[in-house]
Amino acid sequence: MIEAEVILDKYGILRKCSIQGHANAGKTGNDIVCAAVSVLTRTAVSVLSERKGISIRCDAPEPGFLDMEAEYTDEGKEFLSTVGVFLVQGIESVAMEYPQYCKFKLLRRT
Numbered sequence: 001m002i003e004a005e006v007i008l009d010k011y012g013i014l015r016k017c018s019i020q021g022h023a024n025a026g027k028t029g030n031d032i033v034c035a036a037v038s039v040l041t042r043t044a045v046s047v048l049s050e051r052k053g054i055s056i057r058c059d060a061p062e063p064g065f066l067d068m069e070a071e072y073t074d075e076g077k078e079f080l081s082t083v084g085v086f087l088v089q090g091i092e093s094v095a096m097e098y099p100q101y102c103k104f105k106l107l108r109r110t
Contacts, residue, residue, distance in 0.1 A: 002037055002064075002102040004091045006084070009109050013077060014084030017041060019066040023101035033094060033101040034064075040090040041066055044083050054080050 002023050007016040019041055023033035045068055049056045053076025060066045072080045088106060095104035 001100075002033065003105075004037065004095070004102065005105045005107065006088055006091065007107045007109060008084060008088075011077075011081075012084070012108070013072065013081050014070055014087065015109065016070070017044070017066070017068045017087060020064060022064045023098070025098060025101040033098045036094045037091060037102065040087060040094075041068070044068075044087045048080065048083055051076055051079050053077070 002019065002021045005016075005018045006014065009015045019037060023031050023037075025031050025033040045056060045058050045066075048054050048070060049058075053073040055071040056068060057070075058066065058068045070080055091102075091104050092106070095102040
């Protein structure tokens, strides 16, 4: 099972995303649940790492594990917020469609 956790700050801005596990919804290389979560997270990390005003720390030591943390300045705040909405809605959608293979938790720091 994939366990995904996203943490938003008190302004609703993406601060952390952790993904661990494997869906086992299909054969390796043909697992649509793993593919969906991978594409969502990799795309988010990729576009955020290229944006001014956003600093990304990402650690993916092996397949099935990713930890990402984001810092931002005023210049990157709106973009990070938008990518955070994309990531949350995307992973939440996968978890709702495939609850036996993906669990999603959204936390908000106050």
